[in-house]
Amino acid sequence: MLVSATEMLNKARDGHYAVGQFNINNLEWTKAILLTAQELNSPVILGVSEGAGKYMTGFKTVAAMVDSMVNDLGITVPVALHLDHGSYEGAKACIEAGFSSIMFDGSHYPIDENIAKTTELVELAHSKGLSIEAEVGAIGGEEDGVIGNGEVADPDECKRIASLGIDFLAAGIGNIHGKYPANWKGLDFEALDSIHNATDGIPLVLHGGTGIPADMIKKAISLGVSKINVNTECQLSFAAATRGYIEAGKDLEGKGFDPRKLLAPGVEAIKATVREKMELFGSVNKA
Numbered sequence: 001m002l003v004s005a006t007e008m009l010n011k012a013r014d015g016h017y018a019v020g021q022f023n024i025n026n027l028e029w030t031k032a033i034l035l036t037a038q039e040l041n042s043p044v045i046l047g048v049s050e051g052a053g054k055y056m057t058g059f060k061t062v063a064a065m066v067d068s069m070v071n072d073l074g075i076t077v078p079v080a081l082h083l084d085h086g087s088y089e090g091a092k093a094c095i096e097a098g099f100s101s102i103m104f105d106g107s108h109y110p111i112d113e114n115i116a117k118t119t120e121l122v123e124l125a126h127s128k129g130l131s132i133e134a135e136v137g138a139i140g141g142e143e144d145g146v147i148g149n150g151e152v153a154d155p156d157e158c159k160r161i162a163s164l165g166i167d168f169l170a171a172g173i174g175n176i177h178g179k180y181p182a183n184w185k186g187l188d189f190e191a192l193d194s195i196h197n198a199t200d201g202i203p204l205v206l207h208g209g210t211g212i213p214a215d216m217i218k219k220a221i222s223l224g225v226s227k228i229n230v231n232t233e234c235q236l237s238f239a240a241a242t243r244g245y246i247e248a249g250k251d252l253e254g255k256g257f258d259p260r261k262l263l264a265p266g267v268e269a270i271k272a273t274v275r276e277k278m279e280l281f282g283s284v285n286k287a
């Protein structure tokens, strides 16, 4: 059964570790992440962007696949199915489709409009037992065509959004989606500390987890980050392993063209990345 992310993130905050959100793109991605979470006895959040949801043919298909897979694989660790960077309409669609958690990203709206829409969605999500993440201040990089500037969120705005009854908060602290540029200045820990102090202990979310050095991740966790989003890193590992298989000519040997063989190295690579992140985030054996 899918669960909301509230309890697992409150426990993470209290226990000074973070739960990974790993974005899924298809069946192989989902299976690899679920099996690794189970093996490591770690709670896990499966993230679905609106683009990935569309790619997988729709939110209902995604919810049905994940729900059935949790049952068929005998997964017993807590699993949340979470909409990543949801629009107002997308958030409503996922609540209907059977997701257990949503993010409403109203960071591109003026703050008052972000507050009005977040307030409405908090009520709707909670009435159906879902957890809800909201965002203040654009996070850098590009995700599904949304471009941010690596902005740092204003602690006062964070306080206003956090007080709406949301379950966890994404706030820009200089983090960026995708690969980090060579001239990246690093996370802004002063900003993180101010946001943490202004938001009354609400679990904070760090987006753009790919490529942030391990020591910065650990420091961020110590300053209140309880959820870390990983997307690009699994894509890079999958692509590299698949490239290796084909460049070695293995798809031309015997039945090496069978998709179950062709995709296997990529699946193993995703598992290794998820394992590495769960160990770094400290969520192993916290299910």
Ligand SMILES: [Zn+2]
Binding pocket: 085, 139, 143, 177, 207, 208, 229
């Ligand atoms: Zn994000």
